[in-house]
Amino acid sequence: MARPKTLYEKIWEAHVVREQPGEPSLIYIDRHLIHEGTSPQAFAGLKAAGRKVRRPDLTFAVMDHSVPTKDRNLPMTDSIAAAQFEALDHNCHETGVTLFNMFSHNQGIVHVIGPELGITQPGQTIVCGDSHTSTHGAFGTLAFGIGTSEVEHVLATQTLSQFKSPTMAVRVDGRPPAGVTAKDVVLAIIGHIGIGGGTGHVIEYAGSAIRALSMEGRMTVCNMTIEGGARAGMVAPDDTTFAYLEGRPFVPRGKDYQAAVDGWKTLATDQGAQYDREVVLNGPEIAPQVTWGTNPGMVTDVTGRVPDPHSFSDPVDQKAAEAALRYMGLEPGTPIENIAVDRVFIGSCTNSRLEDLRLAARVVEGKHVSKSLKQALVVPGSMVVKSQAEQEGLDKIFRAAGFEWRDAGCSMCIGMNADVLPSGERSASTSNRNFEGRQGKGGRTHLVSPMMAAAAAIEGHFVDIRKWSGVQ
């Protein structure tokens, strides 16, 4: 009998173009996603070397990082961003790569539109010059972020030189309490393993709590895999996956779809396959999470307190916690629920899908954001999500509650457009990184789930969403 294999090993083996002892393997790339931020230098390099895009038909481009989220039909005021868009438009036109530009009704954040259009499918290898490419792993794909030199390599060769990674199983068993979402689960995982805890590994998420998640929830978990240091995180495809994909524009139809599903069903890790590491979390014990520091591993339960740096045993960690509290303007021992916020951002490739917006809308319906709030922003992950949400009337709920309702893009997750967190202000954000200056120089970010962000907007400070009426 054949040796049992993990999902990762199966995808890896199906994509080896060339293997040589002592060398990295040459791996075929099924889908290459590009955006305006990390691709211009790759196209320029290609051109300078007289090389061509090998497979424009497997390459998809979108404008997301720098796009404005309102007034798109007015002339661009940011001339540097405009030059990025022009460059991407020109490069795609010249090489025959499909582009979803700012005015496409399919435009959106690259990691939202890939799955939404069915470009992302189980068993594939997917890369993109963006670390949150791990998102696509939710479909049982091997997906990871790459640098611009590697973008150029993939454009030229449709392959990448890769060493096979060790694997890590992260199992979450048992249903988390009501109000505890995929975001809380993944923040709890990162808090547990640490932000470098997954470095060098490919993670496979498993257990009943992961299985019970929708595709949106699985994408949220896989998205933040990189915040634990692992480049790729995956979930074996199952009926939830197939149901999500059926009928999407790039998914095969009819008999071809059935054949595809038959193939996808063989991807799951075999019984008895070995992982190099295994981590187990207990779902029912996970509480709503709030970050207090300047990386996603600096996280605690909403019922917790800002830690005392002296409580860390390693002097390097003590120093990091001191620097983080200084930057965040927080005192040790402060209850998380006492922290007041200035702005709330619901969006990003982590939490901007229809399910996220529905959950947040349910929390704010019939209420109004706190008078102390300077801004509450909802930025759907794609124009498709935006229009679906509008069909359900979610936009009206948000607007009535005092939220701004915008067009799709990365927005205040990275602050490359006008949506910036001003210096000294504090946000509750559904995004993925609370690094210094991430949402804007001097801005103080607390990462939370969409429901927790929505509740913070209403109350003006963090609250335990488990106690919110209607959530139980």
Place this chain on the structure above:
Amino acid sequence: MQSFTKHKGLVAPLDRVNVDTDQMVPKQFLKALTRAGFGRTLFYDWRYLPGEKPNPDFVLNYPRYQGASILVARANFGCGSSREHAPWALGDYGFRALLAPSYADIFYNNCFKNGILPVTLSDAEIDEIFRRVETDVGYALNVDLETQTVSDECGLRLSFTVDPFRRECLLNGWDDIGLTLRHEGQIAAYERERAPKAVLYGEVDASVLAVPKGN
């Protein structure tokens, strides 16, 4: 690609764990269309006061570390965003080698593509280098990729390892796209024979692919 064989240079310390690439090159500089000139943007928010005035409290602005070309750092250096602007900035600033107990994966890869050698040493060895840098003004190290050693003038000699393939590429400054294209025949054969059929899409509605014009 720029090669790296050996390098002797002044060492600067960055005594912070988990330094992310957002700090190395903040978002406002990610809109550039070329790889050049990122040295000015390195550690921008730490390095400058308003008006791009050097912040005297930031370690790279200390007079004793001017001209440093080796950076000693803490664990998980380069975590976060995949932006290759980070090694572009380190290289353009003048850094040729990095010393740390560990690196984030994407950043580590990106360094090799840009002729920067990320050396991995143990926590204790990194602690020792921090001690020497901080006590000895003008502290310099020799980083030798051929012998895979780091050494100073005061008897310190440490060994490190780099994957033999990466080492060979960096020593020779090989263009890895050129290397891969030598196997073009195998890529074409893969595409012909093995590319899994299920992942190839069929007909896609033209309205999905339409490229509308704006303003």
